[in-house]
Amino acid sequence: MTTVLDVTDFSVEFRTRSGTVKALDRVAFRIGRGETMALVGESGSGKSVTAYALLGLLDAAGRITGGRASLEGVELTTASPAALAAIRGRRAAMIFQNPRAALNPIRPIGQQIADVVRRHAGLSRRDATSRAVEMLREVGIPDPVRRAGAYPFELSGGMCQRVMIAIAVATRPALLIADEPTTGLDVTTQAVVMDIMAKLAGETGMATLLITHDLALAAERSGRIAVMHAGHIVEEAATRALLAAPRHPYTRRLLAATPTAAGDLAELRSIPGNLPDLRRADLPPCRFAARCPQHLEACEAPMVWRDIAPAHRIACWNPA
Amino acid sequence: MSGMIGNDPTPREAEGRYLLDVAELSKRFPLGRRRLFGKAAPAMVHAVDDVSFTLARGETLGLVGESGCGKSTLVRLIARLTDPTTGSIRFGNRELSALPAKAFARDPDRARIQIVFQDAGESINPRFTAADAIADPLRQLRGLGGDALREKVEEAATLCGLPLALLDRFPHQLSGGQRARVGIARAIGPRPDLLVLDEPTAALDVSVQVTILQLLVRLRETLGISYVFVSHDLNVVRLLCDRVVVMYLGRIVETGPARAVFDAPLHPYTRGLVAAVPRLDGLRADALRLAGDPRSPIDPDPDACRFHGRCPIGTGRCGAEMPKLRRFDGGREAACHYVEAA
Numbered sequence: 208m209t210t211v212l213d214v215t216d217f218s219v220e221f222r223t224r225s226g227t228v229k230a231l232d233r234v235a236f237r238i239g240r241g242e243t244m245a246l247v248g249e250s251g252s253g254k255s256v257t258a259y260a261l262l263g264l265l266d267a268a269g270r271i272t273g274g275r276a277s278l279e280g281v282e283l284t285t286a287s288p289a290a291l292a293a294i295r296g297r298r299a300a301m302i303f304q305n306p307r308a309a310l311n312p313i314r315p316i317g318q319q320i321a322d323v324v325r326r327h328a329g330l331s332r333r334d335a336t337s338r339a340v341e342m343l344r345e346v347g348i349p350d351p352v353r354r355a356g357a358y359p360f361e362l363s364g365g366m367c368q369r370v371m372i373a374i375a376v377a378t379r380p381a382l383l384i385a386d387e388p389t390t391g392l393d394v395t396t397q398a399v400v401m402d403i404m405a406k407l408a409g410e411t412g413m414a415t416l417l418i419t420h421d422l423a424l425a426a427e428r429s430g431r432i433a434v435m436h437a438g439h440i441v442e443e444a445a446t447r448a449l450l451a452a453p454r455h456p457y458t459r460r461l462l463a464a465t466p467t468a469a470g471d472l473a474e475l476r477s478i479p480g481n482l483p484d485l486r487r488a489d490l491p492p493c494r495f496a497a498r499c500p501q502h503l504e505a506c507e508a509p510m511v512w513r514d515i516a517p518a519h520r521i522a523c524w525n526p527a
Numbered sequence: 528m529s530g531m532i533g534n535d536p537t538p539r540e541a542e543g544r545y546l547l548d549v550a551e552l553s554k555r556f557p558l559g560r561r562r563l564f565g566k567a568a569p570a571m572v573h574a575v576d577d578v579s580f581t582l583a584r585g586e587t588l589g590l591v592g593e594s595g596c597g598k599s600t601l602v603r604l605i606a607r608l609t610d611p612t613t614g615s616i617r618f619g620n621r622e623l624s625a626l627p628a629k630a631f632a633r634d635p636d637r638a639r640i641q642i643v644f645q646d647a648g649e650s651i652n653p654r655f656t657a658a659d660a661i662a663d664p665l666r667q668l669r670g671l672g673g674d675a676l677r678e679k680v681e682e683a684a685t686l687c688g689l690p691l692a693l694l695d696r697f698p699h700q701l702s703g704g705q706r707a708r709v710g711i712a713r714a715i716g717p718r719p720d721l722l723v724l725d726e727p728t729a730a731l732d733v734s735v736q737v738t739i740l741q742l743l744v745r746l747r748e749t750l751g752i753s754y755v756f757v758s759h760d761l762n763v764v765r766l767l768c769d770r771v772v773v774m775y776l777g778r779i780v781e782t783g784p785a786r787a788v789f790d791a792p793l794h795p796y797t798r799g800l801v802a803a804v805p806r807l808d809g810l811r812a813d814a815l816r817l818a819g820d821p822r823s824p825i826d827p828d829p830d831a832c833r834f835h836g837r838c839p840i841g842t843g844r845c846g847a848e849m850p851k852l853r854r855f856d857g858g859r860e861a862a863c864h865y866v867e868a869a
């Protein structure tokens with residue numbers, strides 16, 4: 208499979224008045240053509256920072272302190288802001304969690320899509336408008352000719368999210384980063400939105416990084432899962448393998464907290480403790496150590512990432 | 528414990544079998560800017576349409592359905608934050624529907640119905656400490672002050688697993704889970720008989736969600752509170768709720784014991800909904816996938832099933848005759864002409 212995104216030893220820090228936040232530490236993963244990788248983990252684990260850092264969207268306090276990330280062979284970590292902006296427009300796209308906030312409230316949705324198409328494909332106004340209608344049809348908006356004139360407030364949350372997807376994929380990007388694309392949507396609308404993304408990946412070979420804290424959604428929609436905890440990817444494997452036999456204690460804890468159709472509320476377990484304070488100068492090598500039921504003295508050794516099985520990587524000295 | 532509430536205008540023994548009895552409740556919003564064919568009557572959004580259900584004491588009722596189907600409008604009606612267009616809301620022995628929301632805000636029964644919104648944590652006044660936030664309704668609704676107030680605030684915080692040391696913190700100094708606890712402590716402080724929760728865990732990650740759900744179970748056991756619980760997460764509804772109401776475009780399409788409804792749905796919409804829930808085993812029921820979008824809630828055809836056009840069964844009859852809720856075995860109800868055919 209051709210690699211679209213290749214990330215190695217990728218580290219990000221934020222400078223704050225109260226200290227340096229070591230938000231990402233030696234993050235590594237690859238996503239191939241047409242592949243969907245899910246990035247899962249608790250709130251605050253570093254999922255969004257990963258997305259923003261890759262696309263050059265970190266705020267002024269944040270910077271990439273190490274590692275490499277290449278998109279279709281182009282190195283992102285050393286690219287100029289102008290080059291990154293061009294990549295964001297054409298080869299990489301992102302969908303944000305709150306679609307209504309990301310759309311322009313006073314411009315009809317068809318126009319907003321047409322704007323993007325004109326900028327990137329250099330189409331005439333009329334061609335761009337008809338292309339926009341076509342794209343609304345592609346993402347399953349009924350009656351697209353009339354709906355093209357609608358403003359964001361006239362659409363439901365699910366429809367806004369589909370418009371966002373239409374805009375994101377207007378330039379046929381090689382990589383789509385979807386940060387919690389269905390939070391707040393009901394499950395039937397969620398399924399429609401996810402189907403559209405899967406269809407595009409199938410048709411155009413688009414690689415997708417699906418950021419979510421819903422393990423069941425990841426189970427259904429990804430080929431591989433990377434589990435993030437406090438800025439470390441602690442486990443990464445093919446989706447089926449990871450869910451059938453999770454090896455990292457954190458992955459197991461995350462699963463034990465996930466409600467399922469068969470379970471019982473009393474059987475669900477929250478994860479004890481909190482994420483460590485990432486400003487600490489003396490962060491332990493394993494950032495899960497203080498919360499881990501399997502902690503050993505050996506866990507104080509510097510962390511290494513190793514393959515525990517073929518294509519199953521883990522950062523743990525005492526895996527299950 | 529809840530039997531010790533002061534200020535109670537209706538003696539508990541005299542109350543009926545149901546804590547809440549909602550009948551033929553409707554809420555329509557006028558759509559100011561659109562006019563149909565130049566007629567003066569404005570078009571109406573039928574947000575809640577002819578909804579009837581009951582809630583027993585200590586029972587937890589789940590409320591599910593597509594975005595925009597009227598769940599929040601319905602719970603705002605029940606909590607008497609908005610006025611119904613038509614219909615009845617009996618709470619205990621009292622008919623509340625005729626009482627304007629404004630008057631109810633000062634009513635002694637106000638304390639008996641509390642609501643927690645989706646952004647419970649975010650909706651706390653940023654200049655209030657956790658203690659102020661919890662104290663506010665106790666002061667307003669129970670008229671408490673001084674030591675008695677302090678004592679009740681601490682009791683509510685303790686019940687919600689909120690360390691007392693956090694009480695003088697401001698919202699931005701608390702984690703999402705701690706803020707959710709403050710939101711719930713604030714609502715249970717006045718010891719309501721009914722707690723309405725509108726997507727209380729939507730913004731929380733799974734680990735924090737577990738602690739909040741287990742807290743709700745504990746409160747139900749110690750205080751005997753009834754819940755109406757709105758959520759998009761069907762697995763959570765199944766775990767927490769005794770019964771479930773499924774809505775589609777303002778109307779109830781199915782109700783019954785939560786597990787029975789989700790294990791063997793009767794209504795075609797419920798079947799599509801259940802089939803869309805992602806599963807950890809990754810197995811999907813693609814054949815039941817719902818396509819298309821719901822019809823418009825603006826002046827819908829009163830003689831057509833609201834699901835017609837999107838329903839995999841739908842026939843000519845469905846476009847000409849609105850299906851009524853019918854009873855089925857096991858305390859279940861569904862509104863579809865073809866329940867028996869499926």
Ligand SMILES: Nc1ncnc2c1ncn2[C@@H]1O[C@H](COP(=O)(O)OP(=O)(O)OP(=O)(O)O)[C@@H](O)[C@H]1O
Binds near residue numbers: 223253
């Ligand atoms: N601008 C910033 N300055 C300082 N710290 C930051 C900044 N942005 C993010 N962080 C920190 O980086 C860490 C990772 O945050 P991130 O937003 O990536 O989490 P997440 O996994 O996306 O969580 P969620 O599921 O809540 O969206 C957190 O500890 C956060 O506080």
Ligand SMILES: Nc1ncnc2c1ncn2[C@@H]1O[C@H](COP(=O)(O)OP(=O)(O)OP(=O)(O)O)[C@@H](O)[C@H]1O
Binds near residue numbers: 598599601824
């Ligand atoms: N104040 C209002 N004025 C006009 N229309 C309204 C008003 N409040 C709600 N509506 C409409 O009533 C319908 C029901 O909305 P409601 O918020 O109750 O849905 P919901 O089921 O809670 O959706 P969600 O799952 O997205 O929270 C929608 O069509 C909505 O646009």
Ligand code: SF4
Binds near residue numbers: 840
């Ligand atoms: S009444 Fe007809 S359209 Fe409505 S749900 Fe049943 S079969 Fe479908």
Ligand SMILES: [Mg+2]
Binds near residue numbers: 254255256386
């Ligand atoms: Mg995030």
Ligand SMILES: [Mg+2]
Binds near residue numbers: 598599600
């Ligand atoms: Mg709502």
